[in-house]
Amino acid sequence: MKFEKVTFGYGEPLFEDLSIAFTPGRITAILGGSGVGKTTLLQLVAGLRTPKAGEIEQARVSYLFQQPRLLPSASVLDNLLLTMSNPDPEKAMQWLQEVEMDKHARLFPRQLSGGMAQRVAMARAFAYEADVLLMDEPFRGLDVGLRLRLYEVFKRAWQAHPKTTLLVTHDPEEALVLADEVVLLAGQPVQVVYRSEVNEGTREELLEKLKLHLMH
């Protein structure tokens, strides 16, 4: 998954000749201030926006949005089946089990709490056969306890089916808990200003560095 000399903007150029490659089979956290273009970057990967210049490697993606975006008229199970390329109820139920939602398969989105709905969205993202998983601050706005539980659910699901993942977040701690690598975007037009592996030994040091970068 890579960007080559990508130019894109809404009037003013947001990205200009941006080149960046993401390591396959790993989770890369993309950090940056508000309005820096983190979500736009994911939308470009998903093909929801077209770059003005440059090339983006095409891939089949699944997307975990900030809001669950479940189909209101479909049950939890149908929300998975309706988006799967090869609808398989057994496989869908396995993914629901993975996110501890198998007992609620017959419920409708209006009957779910925010955390439950986000788990279903997570199961949907994993059940869809994709090369790349895009995550746009899916844990934002959830209370700390729920967020920590969802981190665990996500890690377990990801380990069962690892794939190239781009995680957009504004929270450096979340990035360090979930990602193998962090990329920091800043500037106008946007450039990669910092990039590092996440290692157990350097976690504290990395957190300080990221906080410093984000403050400036």
Place this chain on the structure above:
Amino acid sequence: MKKVESAKNKKDGVAAFRTFCKKHLAFLIGLGALLVFAAVWEIVAVCMQQAWVLPRVEDVLVALGGLLAKPDFYRATGMTLLRSLLGFGIGFVLGVLLGILAGVRRGVRAALQPIVAFLRAAPTMALTLIIMVWFRQAYTPVCIGVLMVFPIIYATTADSIATADPDLLEMAKVYRMSRKNKLLHIYVPHATPMILSGATTAFALNIKATVSAEILALTPLSLGTGMKIAKDNFIEDGAAPVFAWLLVAVLLSVVFELLFKGVHKLLKRRYGNEV
């Protein structure tokens, strides 16, 4: 002991009555308003003493009873209902199909805009006169029904399709959902309440327009022609039979409004607040 029990039963009865009143408050207020309206009507009619201008409520009910006793009444009302349903059905299907097309394709919407604007602005009577020249008497009310229903259903469908949740559509694009599933699970749940609300308005208008067209076209076996004949016999019979026919037309409209509301309730139970 018996006294205590009877007091308790009385208390329970009062509580049950209060709960009933609270639960059916809107209906009771409506019924009250109707009774007040009937009372005012009766007082004015009694004071005026002119049965060919404003008949007494009692006379209208007697005239209605007279109508109900005639077999022709049921055939005429049935045929009017059939024409209304046919006009409504054709207008509804056309409105939904073209509304969906217009909702997803701006070009279609732009192309249909002048036709819809014309149909909305053209006086019903003028349209009836033109259609009477083109079609047989029996078909004129059906055509008028179609022309009344189509613009309403078309506009509500097109608007509801165009305002479908962009977040869900974006999700559907990412997950490459089929057109059929997008239609069934994004557009239809979003559009259904708006279309149903439009259909309720359209049906009431459709009954009005169908009866008007029947009066003008003198359609055989119809509620409208029944009303026209009653009007022609004003001098002998007074206005009570006309009011009785009017009551029948209003009742038809009310029954269908309740039916649409029932369907809406059923869908709401199935899909929750999204419908």
